[in-house]
Amino acid sequence: MKTDHNKNIETLKELIDSKDLIPNVSVDCTIFGFHDNILKVLLLKYHDLNLYSLPGGFVFIDEDLREAADRVLYERTHLKGLFLEQFHTFGRLDRTHNNVHKTLINNKGLDVPKDHWILQRFITVGYCSLIDFTMANTFPDAFNESCAWFEVNKLPQMAFDHDRVIAEGLEYLRKNIDTQVAASNLLPEKFTMKDLQSLYETILGEKFRRNNFQRKILSTNSLERMEKLFDGSANKAPYLYKFIKK
Template sequence: MKIDDSKNKQNLKQLIDTKEYVAHISVDCTIFGFHNGILKVLLLKYHDLDLWSLPGGFVFNDEDLREAASRVLYERTHLADIFLEQFHTFGRKERTENNVHQILLKNKNIEVPKDHWIFQRFITVGYCSLIDFTLVDTFPDAFNETCAWFEVNKLPKMAFDHERIVEVGLNHIRKNIDTQIVASNLLPEKFTMKELQTVYETVLDEKFRRNNFQRKILALNSLERLEKFFDGSPNKAPYLYRFVSQK
């Protein structure tokens, strides 16, 4: 999906001219996608730059951070009603020193004073989520030419410190995998233990023995065992489960 360049330039000029943003604060959304044993992250490619970034943006004076994260994610990708969890604040002083904004504005022939707020130091608040990337449609906004899913261990060249944000976000997802899986609706309402184990192994990037995994998961007391799943095969039918919170 290509965006008209004149509209892109107009929207970019409008963005940098506004005075309604909280100074020096931004939000970045790290959306991890799972499907069929593959873990990916959603990235945007800048117009005229061989750089990719996370969906991110600025915070209006009259909105909460969580509201800003949801709004920015929708504006940048058209993803809506996504469970977002704040996971880290990124404040290294050199995090925006790779001149992405300067290059982007120069390529659009937009003249901005060197002391403009968009060139100054920004602290960003990271939000993350874990979803099934085959169940959503994404669309780039006027500042980017495409949205794409990349495997987490095969990232392209990234803008700012977004590679580090992905790394920290992935560590957060892994440390909080039990909560993330319940909240993300990655699985159908009824699922087998094998399906749940596949999600854990993909996100954590490690293998588990079936019996050890089942013992660990059942000890959490977050599952309800249901009827057996009969698929007509000669193998022993597995039990179906669902999360207790979905009752």
């Protein structure tokens, strides 16, 4: 335990002293996870604090914003090549008023100048992803004791303005649900209209009449109808569909 504590202090010192990071800029990823009609978001819990945050990090001088977001996503899930979109920049003056970095530094007994960039205002760029949360392992870092999935309507106490980031990310996901669902690989290559409707209802938080949903989805011309699914039951066999690649 003492070894982990010392390692955390050394990691924090390296971060504070680093000359390879862009000051006052970060990326935060709202990694939404779906499975069995439940929508969750990936959160980290800080050591010795009853506060949670989104997976995020600072940006290296020689790194694109998108590269930084991809790196954060990989560090927390060990998944590569996932669909990831930038959805908003967060720059309110008071967004880092409850500065967790300052609390962590004080708890570790480190001496940091008051004008150090890590203690100042931060602007963060939000990225959004949608995955099957059962397919991803989760990995905390040196500053966090856990990395776990939480239902989007049952969030714990969040650090910074990350409750707002999650709300904005969810709104973006809902407004762009057709693109997000098609690119997320949440469904098998061939799926029924019922499968797709359940996914939409979970993300949007509302129920649809079957006929109305099917009419709306088919009007987008994003699906190709395949063969029927015969499962041996007495019910009418539903058609299978797949997304048309664009």
